[in-house]
C-alpha cells in the first residue's frame with residue numbers, strides 16, 4: 199500500500215495511476231478475492247473516464263504501432279518492409295500441417311480481452327505485466343479491447359479466476375465483441391477448458407501467445423524448426439489432458455484383456471495416434487536441429503581458432519539490442535518497436551577504436567516467463583551467448599522498473615550457463631529515461647554504462663569499455679616482413695593484432711606487434727631478434 203502511495207506522488211497525473219487508485223479503492227471496498235474490474239464500470243463512465251478506458255492499454259498499443267523511429271545506423275531496414283508486407287494471414291501461421299485432429303488451436307487472435315491474476319508483489323508490477331501482455335498481443339497482430347486484474351491469493355484450480363470474475367470477463371467479452379481471452383500466466387489444460395466453458399470464447403495463455411509470436415517471426419530454417427519443436431512440446435501435455443478419459447478407457451480394456459503386443463491396434467484411440475505422430479514429428483525436428491548444429495559449431499570453432507573475441511548482445515525484448523548492434527557496426531539489422539523482432543541471431547564483425555577485431559552477435563530477446571519449451575528449443579542459439587567472451591546486457595532504461603527485466607534476463611542466462619561470462623549492463627534509451635531510474639540501477643550495478651542507440655550518447659565510452667573488456671593479443675613479436683610479402687602487413691593491420699611500431703627498413707617492414715598465440719605460430723618465419 200505504501201509503495202503505491204510513493205509511486206502516486208511520482209506520477210500523479212498519469213491515467214494508469216488513476217486506474218490503480220480505482221482498483222485499490224475497489225479492492226479495499228471488496229473483501230479479498232472479490233473481482234476487481236480493471237476499468238471503471240460502464241454506468242460510472244463519464245466522458246473523461248470513457249477516454250481513459252480507451253487509453254489504459256491503448257497507450258502501449260499505440261506506442262507499438264506508431265513510433266518506429268530509425269536512425270541512419272539502422273540502414274535500409276529491408277527486413278522491416280518485408281515483415282510489413284507479410285502480415286499474418288488468418289489461421290496459417292500456426293497451423294501444424296503434419297498433425298491432424300489435434301487439439302492444437304490456431305490462435306488467430308483478433309479482438310482480445312486480457313486478464314491477469316495479482317497474487318504477489320505490488321499492483322504496479324501486476325500492471326506492468328498486463329501492459330506487457332498487451333504489447334505481446336499487439337505484436338501477435340491482435341486488437342486489445344480491455345484488461346482485467348483480479349486480486350487473489352492463488353489461482354482457482356478449475357477456472358483459474360474466481361467464478362465471479364470469470365462471469366465478469368464473459369460479460370465484457372460479450373459487450374465488446376471479443377473473440378479471445380488471453381490470460382497472463384500459463385494455464386493448466388483443465389483450467390483453460392474450465393474458463394472457456396464460462397467465457398464462451400477461445401482462451402489462450404501467455405505461453406501460447408509467445409509461441410505464436412515466435413512462429414510468426416522465425417525466418418531461418420533452424421529458427422522455424424526450433425519454434426515448431428517448442429510448440430509441439432507445449433501442445434503435447436495439453437493433448438494428453440484432453441484425451442485422458444479416452445486413453446484410460448482404452449487402457450482399461452487392454453488391461454482387462456491381459457494387454458500386450460497386438461492388443462493395442464483396434465483399441466487405439468485417435469488421441470494416441472495424434473500423440474504418436476506428434477512424437478514422431480518432434481523426433482524428426484530434434485534430428486534436424488541437431489543436424490544444423492555442426493555448421494554452427496564449425497563457424498564457432500573457426501572463430502575460436504582465429505581467436506577472435508566474441509561479444510554477445512543479450513537482453514529483454516525491445517530493449518534496443520538490434521539498434522545497438524546497428525549503432526556499433528552499421529549492420530542494418532531489423533529494428534522494430536515490437537516484441538521479439540529478432541529471432542535469428544546476427545553476427546557482425548566489429549573493431550575496437552584501436553583496431554582489434556571482434557564479433558558482435560545480436561540475440562533473441564528474453565521476456566518474463568519465457569516458455570521453458572522455447573529456452574530448450576533455442577538452447578543451441580543461446581549457448582553461443584554462454585560461449586562469448588563478453589555479454590552486453592542491454593536494458594531499456596526508459597522503463598520505470600527495469601530491475602525485474604534484468605532479473606528475468608539473468609534467470610535465462612543462468613539456465614544456459616551463461617551467467618559466468620563477463621557482463622556489462624548497457625542502460626539504453628538514455629534519451630527517453632528518467633534520471634532517477636538510471637541512478638538507481640547504477641547504484642546497484644557497478645558495471646553499467648549509460649547509452650542511447652538513437653542519439654549516440656555513450657557509444658564511444660561503450661566502445662572503449664568493450665576494448666578494455668575483451669581478451670587482447672598478448673604475444674609480443676619483432677617481425678621483419680620483406681616488401682614482397684606485403685599482404686602479411688595488411689593482414690596484421692586488418693586482423694587481431696596490436697601494432698606497437700612500424701619501421702620501413704631496407705630489407706622490408708620491421709614491425710613490433712602483439713598477436714594472439716595462434717597467429718604467432720604462423721608468423722614465426724618473419725621473426726627477428728630485438
Ligand SMILES: Nc1nc2c(ncn2[C@@H]2O[C@H](COP(=O)(O)OP(=O)(O)OP(=O)(O)O)[C@@H](O)[C@H]2O)c(=O)[nH]1
Pocket residue numbers: 265266267268513514515516517518519520521522532533534535536537538539540541562563564626627628629630649650651652653
Ligand atoms: N528512445 C529510444 N528508443 C530506442 C533506442 N534504442 C532503440 N530504441 C527503440 O526501441 C525499439 C526496439 O528496438 P530494437 O533494437 O528492435 O530492440 P531489440 O532489443 O532488438 O528487440 P527484439 O529483437 O524485439 O527483442 C525500436 O522502436 C527502437 O527504435 C534509444 O536509444 N532511444
Ligand SMILES: [Mg+2]
Pocket residue numbers: 519520521532533539540560
Ligand atoms: Mg532485435
